[in-house]
Amino acid sequence: MSANAHLSASAFPALVLNADFQPLSWYPLSVWSWQDTVRAMFLDRIAVLSHYDRVIRSPGQELRLPSVVALKQYVPQERRPPFTRFNLFLRDRFSCQYCGITAPIQELTFDHVVPRSRGGRTSWDNITTACTRCNLRKGSRLPRECGMHPLSRPQQPSTHQLRQNGRQFPPGYLHESWRDFLYWDSELEP
Incomplete structure (x- = not known):
């Protein structure tokens, strides 16, 4: 044709x-x-x-x-979504989990809630989406040390949750x- x-x-x-x-x-x-x-x-x-x-x-x-x-x-x-930067941002609805702003992907980064220098792991339960400004402000401190707590507790999303978020x-x-x-x-x- x-x-x-x-x-x-x-x-x-x-x-x-x-x-x-x-x-x-x-x-x-x-x-x-x-x-x-x-x-x-x-x-x-x-x-x-x-x-x-x-x-x-x-x-x-x-x-x-x-x-x-x-x-x-x-x-x-897949029953368990792969741990990728994109899926992390989708889980958090492309919003900084410290200040709440929604930003384009290029303005987002991920943050170790418990920094790696303090024994924090790179996992669904310890990584959250952060804007560049908040990530720099938090640095390698614990949330209680800087008064910056994630708006939602980081956890592994289900495939269903990511689909629901993607619909938005x-x-x-x-x-x-x-x-x-x-x-x-x-x-x-x-």
Whole structure:
């Protein structure tokens, strides 16, 4: 299939749902390019749930571009999220746990609540998100020594908690056909 010349790879992404109709990931939201989606469709790996109005053509065929697809085979999700900088920021909702400001990722760092120089470990239970200013202010002191206590106790998040937090940060692009699949479990207004 050949698409029009002005149809770029980033145009018309498809929302990808697992076989249970939940997004594979919320943040970043699981999307595929239209080329990957069409390829998976011809390999019979997905079910198409919704389409764009856009059509691509080949000499013998015409195809509406899928906007929402579901995998035919369920992909198991990890029970315990990996300990990464991004997952830490997502756990803490991209907010400094000392002053409460929400900041872009490049302005955030992580802080050992009990500093490593004092025997603190690098683990979910001892690391919290901090803005650069608060991290410098706290330094290698204990929270009680500097009067800086985390707003929430650091702990290992569940995959469910990270998904819930990810839902609070929608991407810049949400096609209207995606809304039914992303917010179907939201509370309805009376």
